[in-house]
Amino acid sequence: MKNYDRLVKLIHDKQSFLCIGLDPDLDRLPDHLPRSIQGVEEFCQEIIQATSRIAVCYKINLAFFEALGLGGYDCFLRVAKMVPDDCLLMADAKRGDIGNSSRMYAKAFFEQAGCDALTVAPYMGKDSVTAFLDHQDKWTVLLALTSNEGSSDFQLRELRNGIRLYEHVLKESTSWAGLDQLMYVVGATHPGQLAQIRDLIPDHFLLVPGVGAQGGTVAGVCEHGLARNGKIGLLINSSRSIIYASTRDDFAEAAAKKARELQVQMQVYL
Amino acid sequence: MKNYDRLVKLIHDKQSFLCIGLDPDLDRLPDHLPRSIQGVEEFCQEIIQATSRIAVCYKINLAFFEALGLGGYDCFLRVAKMVPDDCLLMADAKRGDIGNSSRMYAKAFFEQAGCDALTVAPYMGKDSVTAFLDHQDKWTVLLALTSNEGSSDFQLRELRNGIRLYEHVLKESTSWAGLDQLMYVVGATHPGQLAQIRDLIPDHFLLVPGVGAQGGTVAGVCEHGLARNGKIGLLINSSRSIIYASTRDDFAEAAAKKARELQVQMQVYL
Numbered sequence: 001m002k003n004y005d006r007l008v009k010l011i012h013d014k015q016s017f018l019c020i021g022l023d024p025d026l027d028r029l030p031d032h033l034p035r036s037i038q039g040v041e042e043f044c045q046e047i048i049q050a051t052s053r054i055a056v057c058y059k060i061n062l063a064f065f066e067a068l069g070l071g072g073y074d075c076f077l078r079v080a081k082m083v084p085d086d087c088l089l090m091a092d093a094k095r096g097d098i099g100n101s102s103r104m105y106a107k108a109f110f111e112q113a114g115c116d117a118l119t120v121a122p123y124m125g126k127d128s129v130t131a132f133l134d135h136q137d138k139w140t141v142l143l144a145l146t147s148n149e150g151s152s153d154f155q156l157r158e159l160r161n162g163i164r165l166y167e168h169v170l171k172e173s174t175s176w177a178g179l180d181q182l183m184y185v186v187g188a189t190h191p192g193q194l195a196q197i198r199d200l201i202p203d204h205f206l207l208v209p210g211v212g213a214q215g216g217t218v219a220g221v222c223e224h225g226l227a228r229n230g231k232i233g234l235l236i237n238s239s240r241s242i243i244y245a246s247t248r249d250d251f252a253e254a255a256a257k258k259a260r261e262l263q264v265q266m267q268v269y270l
Numbered sequence: 271m272k273n274y275d276r277l278v279k280l281i282h283d284k285q286s287f288l289c290i291g292l293d294p295d296l297d298r299l300p301d302h303l304p305r306s307i308q309g310v311e312e313f314c315q316e317i318i319q320a321t322s323r324i325a326v327c328y329k330i331n332l333a334f335f336e337a338l339g340l341g342g343y344d345c346f347l348r349v350a351k352m353v354p355d356d357c358l359l360m361a362d363a364k365r366g367d368i369g370n371s372s373r374m375y376a377k378a379f380f381e382q383a384g385c386d387a388l389t390v391a392p393y394m395g396k397d398s399v400t401a402f403l404d405h406q407d408k409w410t411v412l413l414a415l416t417s418n419e420g421s422s423d424f425q426l427r428e429l430r431n432g433i434r435l436y437e438h439v440l441k442e443s444t445s446w447a448g449l450d451q452l453m454y455v456v457g458a459t460h461p462g463q464l465a466q467i468r469d470l471i472p473d474h475f476l477l478v479p480g481v482g483a484q485g486g487t488v489a490g491v492c493e494h495g496l497a498r499n500g501k502i503g504l505l506i507n508s509s510r511s512i513i514y515a516s517t518r519d520d521f522a523e524a525a526a527k528k529a530r531e532l533q534v535q536m537q538v539y540l
Contacts, residue, residue: 150398
């Protein structure tokens with residue numbers, strides 16, 4: 001079975017298309033944990049243990065680990081190893097460079113860190129992305145329409161032919177690889193665009209951040225965002241609303257509770 | 271003295287606006303060095319020692335270090351420390367994410383690694399970039415028009431108002447910060463665009479990769495790319511043509527010789 005169908009099966013097995021974002025901020029760790037790399041590691045470990053039956057994917061945000069220096073990078077590698085085999089392991093690192101450099105980033109995440117998926121920025125064009133696509137058993141998760149305010153600065157600009165930049169990114173990139181290798185980031189903060197996106201890419205998996213702290217909802221995303229082939233085609237990500245659900249020593253249970261609430265909303269569509 | 275004038279002074283003091291890119295590929299290390307992290311470190315150290323009077327900037331390409339795993343990241347941090355104070359220390363990492371994540375990347379490079387400058391990808395818009403600009407004593411080096419073939423896929427596309435995407439990136443971003451904080455990546459492989467870029471941003475520093483292995487020349491860049499205020503406003507980068515000038519144990523001398531050749535061409539404009 002290839003990437004796409006394997007992920008669809010996982011979603012049906014777990015009755016969930018929840019992705020949990022690990023963005024461990026020292027300042028927001030539960031009160032009883034030390035504000036240190038060790039604290040971050042314990043935090044991530046407990047979150048993963050409490051939620052791994054509910055989540056189909058963990059998205060590890062490299063920024064929060066790199067901010068801690070060498071020990072933080074080491075912690076990222078250890079946390080990556082904690083993610084069980086029945087969950088997709090995604091590095092949210094937004095890499096992208098000229099071909100020979102992108103090949104090195106692919107090595108870093110797909111080989112050294114053992115990730116299944118990596119977020120990639122499209123600005124530098126085809127040769128900056130195909131270096132990742134050379135790893136055919138992995139997912140390249142290309143930024144299309146992100147959840148932040150700044151998405152209107154460039155992504156939403158109309159090109160001369162009347163389509164918006166992010167639509168052009170979708171159109172171009174779908175000729176570089178197929179459903180088994182390319183996934184797209186589309187923010188839940190743009191529910192109105194989801195139907196139009198599905199007109200362009202009816203069946204691709206979308207990684208949808210922005211549910212929870214940023215205001216998006218599962219129902220809002222599913223209404224227009226489900227794959228047209230009936231195979232779901234969504235990974236809905238929540239980070240802060242799950243991992244910071246409690247600041248006390250019940251944080252892992254609280255995270256599991258929040259995750260379960262989202263999973264129950266997802267089950268309706270499965 | 272602020273960033274801009276300090277860099278101009280450095281350029282005049284050294285009679286050079288050469289940036290040397292450190293992209294240490296295990297497969298291209300000199301024959302006598304071990305194909306290991308230790309080999310990479312020795313390679314970078316010798317290159318820096320041999321060229322630091324000629325270069326005003328070292329641009330360390332994170333991809334080549336991350337590809338080596340944790341030890342590679344450690345090596346990056348050690349190589350960063352080798353760059354002398356009279357050279358700008360730039361991390362070529364092409365980061366960029368939503369605000370709270372970009373703030374963490376800024377911490378990683380400006381605080382943890384002690385870099386003076388960081389390359390940043392613009393796709394996610396203003397709030398993904400301003401998090402770096404909050405570090406007012408540092409340089410945010412924004413991708414505008416890159417040197418690779420893929421630059422035509424998105425960067426060169428015309429928007430509805432007739433300007434190209436990279437021009438729109440320039441126009442928008444210049445309202446986010448001034449000459450002391452923002453520098454732009456413009457590839458030497460687009461000499462024809464440099465004059466138009468100078469019409470838009472007459473005085474900003476440009477980091478110009480693509481001289482050497484990618485085909486650009488110092489004269490080609492200077493003809494249209496010098497700042498209009500008479501203060502140079504260019505950092506011309508060469509990586510492979512300098513650091514891989516020889517595969518024998520004279521590699522550092524050979525690198526210095528190549529660097530000197532470029533510096534002599536630059537001196538004409540100073």
